Amino acid sequence: MWVMIAAGVAGYFLEARKVPLAPLILGLILGPMVEENLRAGLIKTSGNPLPFFTRPICLTLLMLLVAAFVGPWLARRFRPPNGSSQTRKFRGMTEQKGDV
The missing domain is CATH 1.20.5 (Single alpha-helices involved in coiled-coils or other helix-helix interfaces)
Structure with a gap:
C-alpha cells in the first residue's frame, strides 16, 4: 500500500512539473537491461x-x-537576441545595422 501511495505522490509532482512520461518510462524499462549488459561487457574486458x-x-x-x-x-550561444533585428551581438560588442 505504501508503494502505491508513494507512486501516486511521485506521479502528482511529476505531472505538476510537466515532466514528460515517455522518457521516464523508457528509462525505467531499458535501464536495468543497459546496466546488465554493461556489467557483462566489463566482465569480458576485465573491467577496462x-x-x-x-x-x-x-x-x-x-x-x-x-x-x-x-x-x-x-x-543558444550564437542565436541573435530576441526582438532586435537592428542590432547584432558579436563578441560582446553591439553593432548597429548600417554601421561599417
Missing part, C-alpha cells in the same frame, strides 16, 4: 571500458551523445 570505444558504431554513438549535449548550448 576502453574497448567499448574502439568500434565505429560506438564512436558514432559517442559523437551523437556529445552533439546532443553541446548542440543546444551552441545554438
Whole structure:
C-alpha cells in the first residue's frame, strides 16, 4: 500500500512539473537491461571500458551523445537576441545595422 501511495505522490509532482512520461518510462524499462549488459561487457574486458570505444558504431554513438549535449548550448550561444533585428551581438560588442 505504501508503494502505491508513494507512486501516486511521485506521479502528482511529476505531472505538476510537466515532466514528460515517455522518457521516464523508457528509462525505467531499458535501464536495468543497459546496466546488465554493461556489467557483462566489463566482465569480458576485465573491467577496462576502453574497448567499448574502439568500434565505429560506438564512436558514432559517442559523437551523437556529445552533439546532443553541446548542440543546444551552441545554438543558444550564437542565436541573435530576441526582438532586435537592428542590432547584432558579436563578441560582446553591439553593432548597429548600417554601421561599417
